């Protein structure tokens with residue numbers, strides 16, 4: 175039976191990935207910082223990158239669905255033998271590279287360094303690395319963008335955006351990302367490559383938010399405000415502890431297209447993400 179070692183298996187991408195691996199006949203060893211319950215085909219180990227338990231000596235694939243930085247440091251100094259190593263990065267590596275916010279530029283730089291560190295370490299160990307860079311992730315009611323919007327909209331029944339929030343987006347479902355991992359494990363065209371993984375539909379930011387608000391129970395309304403009024407609303411919300419960490423760079427990006435090409439991933443391992451058709455169950459409930 176093929177054996178995979180999975181990091182970040184309790185995350186929004188990791189959970190559907192473990193299901194897919196198990197359903198595909200893989201044996202999974204997964205690491206979590208917290209105790210987890212074993213299931214048929216899945217053995218959980220408790221530990222962390224700086225407190226690693228005893229791991230299997232050899233597996234077919236090592237997969238990271240958690241922080242790339244920490245994983246790449248650990249993999250560069252240790253880890254079992256494995257012909258394949260697959261890790262999630264982020265399209266933020268490009269999007270935030272030239273941000274007006276120095277903290278965002280730092281995120282992009284750390285992601286780039288982590289990608290390079292992982293790729294170099296894998297090559298030195300004779301393994302084939304694949305880096306997967308999702309765009310805006312949704313689907314498990316745990317993402318940092320649309321679920322956050324849904325949570326606020328549930329509370330106040332509307333959600334504000336600045337006018338002309340027309341930048342293009344490609345939200346990608348967690349299930350399509352899990353499928354991408356499994357499909358690229360044995361696809362030789364994916365070896366030693368990095369792939370952008372956008373969703374299957376490109377739409378304007380405001381339309382993306384509108385679709386989310388429409389499926390909430392009860393539905394919420396989109397309120398489009400002049401930019402200065404929107405900025406003031408954000409400042410008021412932040413003074414009450416809402417929308418914290420939402421800075422000028424994020425507001426500027428709503429009018430900017432963030433579009434990535436799925437063709438290389440499609441050609442290499444048949445990547446075919448779904449269109450954006452949100453349902454209430456994909457977002458946190460009110461309360």
Ligand SMILES: NC(=O)c1ccc[n+]([C@@H]2O[C@H](COP(=O)([O-])OP(=O)(O)OC[C@H]3O[C@@H](n4cnc5c(N)ncnc54)[C@H](OP(=O)(O)O)[C@@H]3O)[C@@H](O)[C@H]2O)c1
Pocket residue numbers: 181182183184185186187188205206207208222223238239240241242244262263264265307308309310311312317318
């Ligand atoms: N969310 C997005 O919109 C998005 C977009 C682009 C790229 N990505 C990338 O895709 C990957 C998966 O995203 P995700 O949102 O599913 O991940 P996540 O929820 O941030 O993390 C997944 C799991 O990783 C483990 N983890 C988190 N921090 C850790 C740490 N400091 N040390 C060790 N383990 C840690 C946690 O498992 P335990 O608590 O069980 O240890 C967590 O459940 C990440 O690399 C992320 O950067 C995400």
